Amino acid sequence: MSRRAAATARRRTAYHHGDLRAALVTAATALLDTEGPLGVTLRGAARGAGVSQAAPYRHFSDKSALLAAVAEDGFRRLRHAIARAARTHARDPVAALRAMAIAVVRFAAAHPSHYRLMSGPAVRGRDHPALRDAAVGAWALLAGAIERGQRAGRIRPGDPVALSFALWCSIHGLAVLAVDEQIPANVLKVVPLEQLAEHATRCLLEGLAPRPPSRAARRARPASRATARQ
Amino acid sequence: MSRRAAATARRRTAYHHGDLRAALVTAATALLDTEGPLGVTLRGAARGAGVSQAAPYRHFSDKSALLAAVAEDGFRRLRHAIARAARTHARDPVAALRAMAIAVVRFAAAHPSHYRLMSGPAVRGRDHPALRDAAVGAWALLAGAIERGQRAGRIRPGDPVALSFALWCSIHGLAVLAVDEQIPANVLKVVPLEQLAEHATRCLLEGLAPRPPSRAARRARPASRATARQ
DNA sequence: CAGGGAATGTTGACACAGTCAACTTCGAGC
DNA sequence: GCTCGAAGTTGACTGTGTCAACATTCCCTG
Known part of the structure; x- marks a missing residue:
């Protein structure tokens, strides 16, 4: 190396x-x-x-360059963890997605400081292209799994990148909350972290599942301009 | 004041x-x-x-005590922004939730450093109970809206805290990604941030919507123990 | 095989950060 | 009126990021 x-x-x-x-x-x-x-x-x-x-x-050249190298290394490891999780469910894309989510949260819980560094202000992707690439590479695995799910008819049609983005938000959000110790005690007491990952992922995947045209979903207006500001 | x-x-x-x-x-x-x-x-x-x-x-007593005070102030403002968004859609709980999500993302985009501080490693909630309370207070508004949605039959039954937690993960994840400049350019180019918030929220809310018993949802096994490790 | 760059490390120094101890100044209550 | 404690100041210590000047070693060229 x-x-x-x-x-x-x-x-x-x-x-x-x-x-x-x-x-x-x-x-x-x-x-x-x-x-x-x-x-x-x-x-x-x-x-x-x-x-x-x-x-x-x-x-x-810089302290931040060192940190970027450390973060980049972390993204490499994270990608491997995600890929391994995906491989264990090659047959069931939805289960694979769930396993990938759990792998991410597990990684974050096992290396909190590392995950924080990878997604923190200390290193800005803009200044370190290699870091950015590593991050994108890790998360791109999600889009691939989504696509497989679509081919299998387990996930509704649509731009895989857009759909995987919603999943990415959920997973990353949970990981970050865990790492920052912001999950309220009354939640964590009842449910262990990995189960939270399953829960969040399931809620989202049900939203992504193919479904017969539903009244409730269509009733939601596409965009309301009268939203709050600031 | x-x-x-x-x-x-x-x-x-x-x-x-x-x-x-x-x-x-x-x-x-x-x-x-x-x-x-x-x-x-x-x-x-x-x-x-x-x-x-x-x-x-x-x-x-400390530098971190100052930062905690700043972060606490931020959570107070965030809570007001969320509450204002909720008020503008008093009639439609689902629209209210969407507006709340957008309010959070807007806040994060308007004050990136502040949002980062509020959810970062600089101040740990554990050491600053007032901070923790402010954070919980802001996010608790979500659970309230979820409950109203349930009463209106627009959101499926279940523990409001658990359901709102999934939403919290999504919104916070998106906000953090935006603030950390980790949203890939090919995504942000096509879609502005607020629309991403709508997208992510919609995906999740569809998962939270009440629905006739669906085959796809039930097929998902409750827990697979053979997930990846590390 | 010799010798000279180019890499790679070292030393010493500077500015600035967090933090503390000792001192000063001011407002309030006996 | 005087004293006591709260609120601010000065000066100092350690540790950090960073740089310039110097030392050592590797490796390529003759």
Whole structure:
């Protein structure tokens, strides 16, 4: 993975680290897990890699560049988790979607600080295209599953991207609420997190299911201009 | 509004500020809007209030206490925005819910940094009960609207808290995605943000609508244990 | 095989942040 | 009128991001 390993196997010397970039990402990730988002520090990562304070600047232009690399790594892992969940239900697209949702929430619960970093203000996708791509890559799996569901007649027709977007909002919203500890105790007491994911996903998937023309659905006016402002 | 005005009208002197606490919250909010979340600083807020660096410690034990006060204020405003939206559709509970969702997303888009702070790692609800209460108070309006919808037969029966939670996930997820600039360009290009809110809300509300027993909904197995791990 | 860039690390320094201790000033109640 | 506590100030400490100047090592070219 590292450009060093790909090269002629430079040996680490006392002076040159060998693969500092990867070591810094690892150290920063460790800090993230143990100390939380505010505990991640450029100097701390350097210490963790056994290197001086300014060394990171040979590999990252910025603190936020380091954080972006960490976040990108997180999205890679998240994508793998989602893909694995999808594979376990290759036959049933709806079950696959549910499993994917649970995988996301599980990932968030297992690595709260990491998930926070991935979707937080510390790194803006705009400034780090690779991060953006990694994020989109992870969530794009949802659209694929939606499409399979449509082909199987389990999900109503329509733009898969638009439909998966609604699902994305739900799942990400739940994950973020969990990670930010904003789920009220009276909810979490009764129902464990994964069941909440199932619940939220089911509510949405029922909305996405094909259905005979329903009076209630059509009664809803398409757009009311008299909504609240601000 | 300020406790100063309520009291015997202490006058501000050169030395004593009069109502530093409120001034600090205002200054911090201004910093948040202009400089972003990372630009909010205790010293900066003190400067903004025309006061020395250590003065805030007479009113806030901590930087995070200041941030919590700012976030709490944000939740108060958010609750008002939601309540106003609900009032504009007193007759149609489903339209009210849609309007509430749009109000939240609008708020988030208008004050991105503020919304981020309100739901971010900077302040943990656990450490600031008043913040937690403000957040719950804002979102509780959803459950009320759901209940009205049930009474009107527009929303299927069930625990209003559980149903509103699914809606909460959707709305908050969309708001957070917007605020974090994670909505892919190919989505935002085609559809403006408020329409996305309508879309997501509609998908979910259709899932929450009362419906004749449907085969597709029942076919979904209640829980599959073979989901992905990690 | 030699030698010279280019990478990669190191040291030292600067500005600024959060935070605290010690001191000062002001308003209110005995 | 005087004192006491609340509210503000000054000065200092540590830790952080960042940079410039210097040191070391790798690897390519002759």
